[in-house]
Amino acid sequence: MKDNTRAKAFFAIPYISWLAVFVIVPIALLVYQSLTNAQGNLTLANFHEFITSDVYLPMAFNSVFYALIITAITFVISFPAAYVLSRLKHRQLWLMLIILPTWINVLLKTYAFLGLLSKSGLINQLFATLGFGTHNLLFNHVSFIFVAVYLELPFMLLPIYNSINEIDPDILKASRDLGAKPVNTLTQLVFPLSINGIKSGIQAVFIPSLSLFMLTTLIGGNKVMTLGSAIELHFIVTQNWHMGSTIAIVLIFAMAVTMYFTRERGKRK
């Protein structure tokens, strides 16, 4: 018994040191920075400015708004896709095709979109051939959301697919045998039984979407500002680490709220 606890403690060392060095210390530093000013005095002024200035609060709402849209669109695509995938014969292959793009660096994919969406890019060439003329596809809100959805899609689809896949096929058969329409099976069986996958999908998409910053510059042409881009600017350009940390703390808080509302309720089994 004693040996067992000792072994446990021993194996916990990597995890605990990781936690300390890369989670606890950085968050403590963020909190410290957010509560001090350039002179190093303790103050709540940064948070006061966040709430009162006419920049940060609207920016925060804006970020949440974009993140919600991105999450909603990825869900609308992912749920039916995951359902269909789980019915297919070679599902591992189809799933692989969706996972494959995540092996490519995000920055590379974003640059690829710069080319695709440009005036001489493939999409505009297609438009022109079909007689719609060419359009400015880069540097607007739609292109930003489109590329963000593309990048986040696999992270919504995978957890939903996994939880749909776990559903016992006999339950679905039973529902059909008992005369339920496919729509009812979907809404009353598949959806509730895959709710945990949906929740983790939402977590995996909504939270990163709140702080997208590279896309706002490359695809949004800096005409889309999120809390993430504000943090980047404060740390790199304006070098106001205190305000940057304050925004980061607000973001962590927003993430905690999201986690709370999408937590797994009621243990199965």
Next chain:
Amino acid sequence: MKKIVPFVSMMIVVLVVLVLGQNWLAQINKPPIKAANTNQVLNIYNWGDYIDPALLAKFTKETGYQVNYDTFDSNQALETKVKQGGTHYDVIFPSEYLVSKMTQEGLLAKLDYSKIHGFDNLSKHLLNQKYDPHNEHSLPYFWGTTGIMYNDQVFHASQLDSWGKLWNPIFKDQLLLIDGPREMLQPAMQALGYSLNTENQAEIKQIFNKFVALGPNIRGIVTDEKKQLMINGDANISVTYNGDAQVVIDANPHVKFLIPKEGGPIWTDNMAIPKNANNKKAAYAFINFMLNPKNAAQNAEYVAYSSPNQAALKYLPKSITHNPVLYPPMSELKNAQHYNNQPLRYFNEYNEVYLEAKTKVSLDGGLK
């Protein structure tokens, strides 16, 4: 346990092989620097791709100093690295405002003019500026100005001969701006006729409002992407550095560059010696080498920015020196202003205005 031991030992073996292999590759690719003592080594810290590599070889051949050449990609990176003090560079290349900031912070050595030969080769209009009075700490290395490039199939020069004309509604959703606190606000400052170094609160507030009013015309606030966008015809009008404009013009002859009548800001990148330099003798040797007109000309031909070395111009092809994009006539520069450093307080204030203005424009744009 039986399986984990071979697994872990396998990982260790792979790691060891990788490390050894990497060392071996490094060995065969890079002959060790012969210089036995540090007196024969010169450490340079410069912007990426900002010197003709052939000149470094020539320098070593002429003077015997081995060159260690490192590069950075932003003034912030340069400042941080020199400030930390872990490295000892002998020659660095800060932009004008950083010269002044680093001088205030006591990071730059005062230049000893008895050791410098060729100072008279430099263009007078770039010397003795406020960021470094009497060039006590720095000498210009390259310079440039900011103007507007446009596609002449879409717009005409007369629509752009003043900075204020950028606010014309005909440019709705067309304009590319340079991403950076001063660079982004500069058109608004010039349209209002204010100094590029203003510290007046009321003026800064007006600059903010003026910039926000430009919002509907802004297509994007970008850095290097604007070159490709202009070349492809994806964008038709962009505020830009003249050196970047030349790159675009070379690739797309329909793009033209002009400096509005109020003039544009002048920037310089400068040679300076940090206080903690290891080998000041080598640093002076290098500065003198670069002040040599023939070397400066060779460098300007490679880098394709404007050389501050007046004496070098005669060694450059006429196609370069007569190019009004790279060497604008003095008449166009008479109104030009240099960026100066400001007290830290104003530096931060500009940054705040920059961030707020950027956000305001993005929020005003809304979701269409």
